[in-house]
Amino acid sequence: MAETKQKIDRSGTPLVAMKNISIAFGGVQAVDDVSIDVYPGEVVGLLGHNGAGKSTLIKILAGAYRMDSGEIWINGEKADIRSPAGARDYNIETIYQTLALADNLDASANLFLGREITTSLGLVDDSAMEAETRKIMHRLNPNFKKFSVPVSALSGGQRQSVAIARAVYFDAKIVIMDEPTAALGVHETEMVAEIIKELKAQGLGIVLISHDTREMMALCDRVSVMKNGALVGTEHVEDVTEDDILSMIILGKNPKREAA
Amino acid sequence: MSDSTSGQASSAGRSGPNRSFFSQLELDLRLLGMIGAFLLICILFNIMTGGQFLTPRNLFNLTIQTVSVAIMATGMVFIIVTRHIDLAVGSLLATCSAVMAMMQTAWLPDILGIPLGSPWLAILAIIFGILVGGIIGGFQGYLVGFLGIPAFIVTLGGLLVWRNVAWYLTNGQTIGPLNETFQLFGGINGTLGASSSWIVGLIAAAAAVLALVSGRRSKLRHDFPVKPIWAEFVVGGIFVAAILGFIAILNAYEVPSRVLERQFEARGETVPEGFTASYGLPISVLLLIAVAIVMTVVARKTRFGRYIFATGGNPDAAELSGINTRMLTVKVFALMGVLVAIAGLVASSRLTFHSNDIGTLDELRVIAAAVIGGTALAGGVGTIYGAILGALIMQSLQSGMAMVGVDAPLQNIVVGSVLVAAVLIDIIYRRRVEG
Numbered sequence: 084m085a086e087t088k089q090k091i092d093r094s095g096t097p098l099v100a101m102k103n104i105s106i107a108f109g110g111v112q113a114v115d116d117v118s119i120d121v122y123p124g125e126v127v128g129l130l131g132h133n134g135a136g137k138s139t140l141i142k143i144l145a146g147a148y149r150m151d152s153g154e155i156w157i158n159g160e161k162a163d164i165r166s167p168a169g170a171r172d173y174n175i176e177t178i179y180q181t182l183a184l185a186d187n188l189d190a191s192a193n194l195f196l197g198r199e200i201t202t203s204l205g206l207v208d209d210s211a212m213e214a215e216t217r218k219i220m221h222r223l224n225p226n227f228k229k230f231s232v233p234v235s236a237l238s239g240g241q242r243q244s245v246a247i248a249r250a251v252y253f254d255a256k257i258v259i260m261d262e263p264t265a266a267l268g269v270h271e272t273e274m275v276a277e278i279i280k281e282l283k284a285q286g287l288g289i290v291l292i293s294h295d296t297r298e299m300m301a302l303c304d305r306v307s308v309m310k311n312g313a314l315v316g317t318e319h320v321e322d323v324t325e326d327d328i329l330s331m332i333i334l335g336k337n338p339k340r341e342a343a
Numbered sequence: 344m345s346d347s348t349s350g351q352a353s354s355a356g357r358s359g360p361n362r363s364f365f366s367q368l369e370l371d372l373r374l375l376g377m378i379g380a381f382l383l384i385c386i387l388f389n390i391m392t393g394g395q396f397l398t399p400r401n402l403f404n405l406t407i408q409t410v411s412v413a414i415m416a417t418g419m420v421f422i423i424v425t426r427h428i429d430l431a432v433g434s435l436l437a438t439c440s441a442v443m444a445m446m447q448t449a450w451l452p453d454i455l456g457i458p459l460g461s462p463w464l465a466i467l468a469i470i471f472g473i474l475v476g477g478i479i480g481g482f483q484g485y486l487v488g489f490l491g492i493p494a495f496i497v498t499l500g501g502l503l504v505w506r507n508v509a510w511y512l513t514n515g516q517t518i519g520p521l522n523e524t525f526q527l528f529g530g531i532n533g534t535l536g537a538s539s540s541w542i543v544g545l546i547a548a549a550a551a552v553l554a555l556v557s558g559r560r561s562k563l564r565h566d567f568p569v570k571p572i573w574a575e576f577v578v579g580g581i582f583v584a585a586i587l588g589f590i591a592i593l594n595a596y597e598v599p600s601r602v603l604e605r606q607f608e609a610r611g612e613t614v615p616e617g618f619t620a621s622y623g624l625p626i627s628v629l630l631l632i633a634v635a636i637v638m639t640v641v642a643r644k645t646r647f648g649r650y651i652f653a654t655g656g657n658p659d660a661a662e663l664s665g666i667n668t669r670m671l672t673v674k675v676f677a678l679m680g681v682l683v684a685i686a687g688l689v690a691s692s693r694l695t696f697h698s699n700d701i702g703t704l705d706e707l708r709v710i711a712a713a714v715i716g717g718t719a720l721a722g723g724v725g726t727i728y729g730a731i732l733g734a735l736i737m738q739s740l741q742s743g744m745a746m747v748g749v750d751a752p753l754q755n756i757v758v759g760s761v762l763v764a765a766v767l768i769d770i771i772y773r774r775r776v777e778g
Contacts (some may be wrong), residue, residue, distance in 0.1 A: 147663060168665035183663045187656035187723035188649075196653055197664035199646050206644040214565045 091125045091304050096159035098123050098288035104143060104153035113139045115312040121288035128303035130332055136312040137292050139142050145273045146170035175243040176250035177259040186235035191216035191243045193234055194252060212243025219248045223278060231239045247278055257281060276302060280329045296325050310335040373717050377732050388743035396743060399595035405742055407530030410627045411690040416712035417638040418682035420730045421675045423713055424655040426722035427494035431501030432669040432683050433705030435479060437509035439687035443472035444518035444697035447525060465524035473684040480680020482674050488672030510699055516645035521698020523555045529692030533626040540623035544590035627689045639727045656723035706748040711762040712737050
């Protein structure tokens, strides 16, 4: 490991703790008694095959699904998240795999979607929103110049920076990223990695989903591996090798722990 | 899709000197295309009718014939933008018209004892009619949004249901003549006259200039790029010329001398020598302009409008952003219902009576107007002014063919084909723009 990880203080209360979460769709137990927690300034990675239940788990935290059983604790207090808007009230922001952007609207309309700045007359204030968008995009992605075109005209990386700007602008404490680099090129992936490091330095908690084990080892402090809806285990990245993680994903067990 | 380097190149090109004349004006190319098509239709028919098409009288009639469909088309834009469709507008128009007609001729005079001819009959009938339109529209929206029945099915059923509710309410009879105050909204029976029309035109021109100035100021305040000052003057000049030219045309249509004689006779006077009067701006057109302004503001400047377009662009994204898309559907359909009722007011008062077949095939005209006006059936894209222009194009095509003497079946064949062709052109245009 080239860069030394800054030590995460895990003595206090976790920023978010999901305890014994279960949800079933029809007869399928999509998430089965899974617990994970994230501390301030920590990046926790979620790994597993397609259909392992990663996206379902984070959609519960994001308010898109209601869990059947389990508890979510935010900053040591029990939270009741009933909708995406409810999750936002707890400063949880989500960046979805499918880039939840309205393609026909421009960057600032997307950034403020659902939370528009309005004038005293109650009308949306496009100029003010564009000015704010220019400010935040200048910080995140200084090359970004296309403010007045629909986001459908943007590249994958530009779109992703709009989605991330949305989380950052509204003072997120917990950011959920579902495969943020899946559709991106090398250069753009690096940009997203830089942003993740910056958010981490600001003390945000990040839940990251990715299929790229190497990327996860570089970005995350801990990784949780899921298989068939259940949690295989959570490991500190400095304690495991990429091969260990892969066998957890594929075999559903950690060879080192089995040996010990 | 372009990468970030080409993004920079194109944004640098934006302020560069080699932008074409038209791009500096920042006018919508699509809008120019539609205006071009409209002018072409007008000129063609004018030649074919030997100069009968472009007369003040015909343009006046064309305008008042367009109003009803144009009002509904503005609402249809929102429906189609949210990826729905409303096939029931023509039938709902009949129901609203029937309700308003029965209110003023039977229910109110019989129950409340308001004498026939009282302006209150018109006012109460209009309020109640709009309420009925909004409630029925909202109900259809509830079936679509909350119960998940496709809008196509809900409104296909509505097409049959509301047509026959209208029939049931009136026993299939023609109801009329309608109240005189009510008839003011029909067109020829309610116009502003020459001087008031000029005043409205000047106010509108001043408002257009003011809007351009404040738009530029707001951009400058935030240091956003603005177009060159000469381009602002050209655009402002076009707006002012168009508005005042429109008023001049309407004012050029003079009240025929026999109508004047009748009016003066009714007051026990005779027409003075050399006296003329202009019809001027019809109240129904003023109503359309008001609807157009309100709907444009709703579309561009309210959260409701922003959410309509966001939902049309990506329903999942809208939902995940905390937008209640189900309730939004109800509101959009309710708004459509209100506009249908207003259109019903205009349509029945133009005829001066309610007839059983009022609004028949209007769903086709309204959808065609919205689609010709650039509303994408895939959702997320559409403009209010485009839909109104689309309605004008449809109406001028139909009126022109009638004037030329095209047989009735051929007229409908052409109108139907134009709808399909318009969608094809739209698809090709989008492919080229996005490709």
